[in-house]
Amino acid sequence: MKIISKLMLLVSMLTAYISFGQTKPDQTYDLGAKINEMTLTGTGTLIVATNDGISGISAKNSKPLFNFTEFGAIKTEEMEFVPLSPYVIVAQGGGKGPMAGLSALTGTKRAIIDHVSGRVIFKTDDLGWKQIFTFDVILPQNKLVISGLQKDGNAAEKNTPKVAVYDLSAGKLDYSFFLNEPGKVTAKYFAVTGKPLLLKGSLIVPTSQGLISKNLSGKTLWENKMKNIGWMVADDTEKEIYAFEPVNNGSNTRIHKVGSNGAELWQDDRKVKGTISNFKILDNGLAVVSDQSGNGGVMSKKNESNIAFLDASNGEDLWDKAPKTKGYVQHFYTMEDGILFGIYEGGINKISYDGNTLFKKPLKTGENIQIMAHTPQGLIYITDEDANIVNLETGEQVWNKPLKYKKAAAVASAYDEKNSQYLISADDKIYAVEESTGDISDFGKFDFEEKEQPNHMEIREDGVFLSSSQNVAMFGANGDELFHEYYKSPSNSGFLKVAAGVMAVASTALAMASSARAGANKTGFGSSNDLKNYNDYGKEAKRAADMFAGIGDASFKVMSQRFKASSATENDQFILTKLDGGTGLVKVNKDSGKVEKEIVLQDKKPEYKVDEFGGVLYYKANNSSIYAYDLSK
Structure with a gap:
């Protein structure tokens, strides 16, 4: 009888698990170590940090x-x-290294992993590097430039x-050189x-003793x-180079101009207050x-941005009177007739290249300008408090x-x-x-539960779709609510406490487009100061896809295809x-x-990531396992 009772209890437990338990995943990954963190990359690969190292997971693969376990456990700040x-x-x-402050990473041991192919491309231990000073991936050339001390030699x-x-595509050394002659006695450090x-035919290295230019054989x-130059940018001809020197512990910046032969082209450098956040050669x-x-942080009321327009021939300010920003420059666009900018604290203005105000008066707006974009009628702006379209030439409002x-x-x-409309x-x-x-x-009108405000709107074939974290609604052509569905959050307190990166379901395509707009590389790869068209995400995705396709590497081509495809x-x-x-x-x-x-996760505060573009849910099922679910089915 006891055996029968136990069997009946087991059957009951299995039935309960099937009815109410965790949904069966499409892929299961047992990593064999405690999971500490998950990061979903723009390529769709999930990077999982464990007590043993880091792992890369793609739902297309069963393993x-x-x-990567050679370095042991990897912390957030070590990636x-x-x-x-x-x-x-x-x-x-x-x-x-002595220049540790230049990078977010300061460890002596470094490795580069291609999280599309899974290849470990570079590892300092394998190549004899015992100390790292700087470590920079240069795109779109797809090169790694490293400086430090190496064990090889006498x-x-x-x-x-x-x-x-x-060369990161080939995974091999192009060339190397010493900064000074080995064994030579010198007081210079x-x-x-x-x-x-990195230019087409040379590499310019900023050092504590000056700039050094090498050809592509060293x-x-x-x-x-x-x-003590911090970074540089060249014009399209690569004959004129601008070099930026942080001074006063980085609180101010000096700008120098250098010719292709290393000669200083300005008699005096140009000093600007603060750190440079935007620089455009016109x-x-x-x-x-x-x-x-x-x-008080980046958005502090005490922060202020300065805008200047300099003569390229001598570095002198071309404006008799620089525009007063009275705040932080949140948007900055260069146009044919002048510079358009928006201030976080509120306000939009446009200045001609000869220093004249093109708007009849600065445009007053609400705080936090979420959108500035082209429309056929003019410039649309949307803030936390107001919206309007204005004439881009005069600043006059188009809407009444x-x-x-x-x-x-x-x-x-x-x-x-x-x-x-x-x-x-x-x-x-x-x-x-x-x-x-x-x-x-x-x-x-809408009344979203949990006092939520919509954060997404799109025009669908049957109407206007509106959504927030827990609410979705559709409105017909005349504004009538066709449906409103509410899906209660697991618990309000738990919902608010869980990290935004865990709870938010973010589009990887949009995240990558944001990176492109931000200008990921000051040498020009991915950077742009062009005013975008309103709601034209397709052009952004195509631009990113074209950039990736132009790099002769298989993993970049995979990224290009991902951006050309529609979201799953x-x-x-x-x-x-x-x-x-x-x-x-x-x-x-x-x-x-x-x-x-429905996918039951059986956890009051589940840790998961959703790749909307690829149509995959990654879920931390327990301390050492990740489940993957195909959302496109």
Whole structure:
């Protein structure tokens, strides 16, 4: 009887598990060590940090792409994801090079892993590097430039700073050279002080004793005495190079100009207050934005940006009077007739290249300008408090009056091409702004549960889709609510405590587009100061895809294809909610608001990542296992 009872209990437990337990995953990965952190990359690979090292997981493979355990456990601060690339750099070791402050990573041991192919491309231990000063991945050339001390050679060579250039596609050394002659007695201390500049036929290395230019076999072309340069940028011809020197512990910056032969082209360098956040070489001069930091963080009221326009021939300021920003420059665009900029604290202005104000008066706006973009009618701006379209030449408003609303935690918007109107959600309603007249009307009302504000709006075939973390709604052409579905958060307290990176379901395509807009590399790869078109995400994705395709490397070509493809889940939204079997993720159809798939995660505070673009859910099932679910089914 006892055996029968135990069997009945086991059957009961199995039935309960099948009915209410965890949904069966499509792939299971047992990493054999405690999982500490998960990071979803722009390529769709999940990087998992464990007590043993880091692993790369792609749901297309039944086994991890790689398990890197040579350095042991890797902390968050020991990983650096190179923007717009398939690379993650890991660093470890207690030692710090003399130029440690130049990089987010300071460990003596370094490795570069291609998280698309799973290849470990570079490892300092294998190549005899005993101390690292600088370590820079240069794109789009796809090179690694490293400086430090290497074990190879005699005693003098082992203690002489060295620079090496590696080809990341081939995984081999291109060339290397010493910063000074090994064994030569000198009182001068040589160290790399910033990011080298890789040109078509040369490499310029900033050092504590000046700039050194080498050809692509390591032969010295020229040297000068321009010391302690932090970074450089060249014009399109590569005949003129601008070098930036941090001074006063980085609180100010000096700008130098150098010729292709190493000669200083300006009689005096140009000093600007603060650190340079934007620098654009134009046909008629140099546009510069520098930020002075006050107390209280990046968005502190005490912060202020300075804008200058310099003469390229001598570095002198071309403006008699620089525009007063009275805040932090949040948007900065160079246009044919001048510089357009928006201030975080509120305000938009446009200055001609000869220093004249193009707007009749500075445009007053609300705080935090979320969007500045081109439309056929002019410049649209949307802030936490208001929205309008203004004439890009004069700054005069196109709409009869700005749309104003209470300061919103989130504002969603879209352009309804079929009805020639802009739709903006705020104050628990959707406002419609007629494109040609600027007339404002109430399009529809909503009442989202948990006091949420919509953070996403899109025009669908059957209407206007609006969503937040726990709510989805659809409105018809006349503004009537076709449906509103609410999926309760697992628990309000737990929901708020879990890290945003764990709870938020973010589009990797949008994240990568943001990286492109931010300008991931000051030498120009991925950077842009061009004003974008409103809601034109397709061009952004194509631009990224074209950049990746232009690099002769298989992993970059995979990234290019990923950006050319449509999102695997473009018709769905994913919401963490309470299910009959426990906490889980629901796949909600945007056109009906109905659940098409449920995945029970059996955890009140689940840790997971959703790759919307690839259509995969990665879930930390227990301390050492990751489950992957195909969301496209």
